[in-house]
Amino acid sequence: MKHLRDFTIFLTTLLTLGGLLGAWHSRQAALAHLRVAQTHTATLLLPGNSGGWLSMRDMVLSLNRPALAHFALTAHVTFAGRVHWQPHQALTTNPLIPVLFKDNTHARRESSQLTTVLRQLHDRYGITHVNFIGHSSGGTIAYDYLNQDRRAPVTVERLVCIGADFPGERPLRYHYPQLHILNLAGNIGETGNDSEVPVKTAIPLRRLVDHHVGSYQFTELRGPIWAMQHSLLHENPTIDRQIIQFLYPN
DSSP: OHHHHHHHHHHHHHHHHHHHHHHHHHHHHHHTTOOOOOOSOEEEEEOOTTOOHHHHHHHHHHHBBTTTBEEOEEEEEOTTOOEEEEEOSOOOSSEEEEEEESSTTOHHHHHHHHHHHHHHHHHHHOOOEEEEEEETHHHHHHHHHHTSSOOOSSEEEEEEEESOOOTTOOOOOSOEEEEEEEEEEEEETTSSBSSSSBHHHHTTHHHHHTTTEEEEEEEEEEEOHHHHSGGGGGGOHHHHHHHHHHHSOO
């Protein structure tokens, strides 16, 4: 009986490791020969409700390669809105900057704190142009920032929303002719949702930004649960590839 249990544990561990290795290989293969334009536009990654470093880690590390982007800084934002900067490597081209909010369950407050992050990026690091990647309510944080009166002296060039929903949001009040938006919604099979966010609640963003931005694209991503589940959308190599090509087009 003991030998059978040990064998079961060994087999389960082997299958788990095999799955992780397969996922890693898939991610590497999807990005292996990809090249994008190298710019000084920083991309800020905004996790969703209760999210932190683990939410965006795989995407950041996957995109952190010479021909794509560079994981340069992490912004740690306290409950009071103070920002502590953690450097990782030289601030060169296409810097990736995760923004980790200690108070990570209040999107409106986080959007206000994002202003401080952007101001410090401008004043301390000379960043003048940024992109946003927002997963789940991270997309709402980015949208709320764009819709508030108090903004930083930086230009937002591109916004990627992943599994974000926009019920109850006000239409965009300001014009951003330079802003290009990619809105991605996951659909597990034919369920109409990614297990948490229905596709139909992501669609209203088009109406909210209509005639106020340079361009808007919506893509409904369909696939199995292991590829399209809400928390796995930022673990998907195909989505990584689509995002980085959108953010830094050749």
